[in-house]
Amino acid sequence: MKGQNVVLTMSVLAVTDLQARRFVGLDGKTCGDGAKALGVVEVDTEADNMAPANALGAILVEAGGAIAAGADVQSNASGQAVAKAAGLSNGIALDAATATGDVIRILRGV
Template sequence: MKTQQPVLTTSVVALVDLPRFRFAGFDGGLCPAGAKALGSVAADTEADNVAPVNVLGICLVTAGGAFAAGDQVESDANGRAIKLATGASNGIAMDVATASGDIVRIVRGI
């Protein structure tokens, strides 16, 4: 089992149902593809409720595809981590993701 070590957790009002371990956008929705994320959602949160979001530290996130440990990651259209291509970096993978749906640790800085 992988663990998190968040340094900073904040909250945001969920615009939609936010699944745990997905990137949240600054507006309370899922982070759009290639956009900078507020952080990783720490608990399943229904729309119009307050979601805890890990902003800084070692955070868990759902992979949207395969990537290697050490790769920078960005958000896909579903708030999942994918290998950085042309979007904004949302952290560095600490674990290998072999398939979509893997839960991995990422290091998030400012």
């Protein structure tokens, strides 16, 4: 089991239903492919409610595919962490992911 060390959690109004452990954008929607994230949603949140978004620290996130430990990560279109390609970095993988759906720790804010 992996733990997280959250330094900063922010509230964001969920414009759509948001899934836990996925990136959320500044607009309150699931973060887009390669876009900058506000943080990672802590709990499943229905639209029109305030969602807790972990913005700083060692944070648990769902992977969208294989990721090497130490790699920069970005969001995919589903808000999952994937190895950074042409998008904006949303953290550094502290753990390796071998498959979609793996939960890994990322470091944000360094």
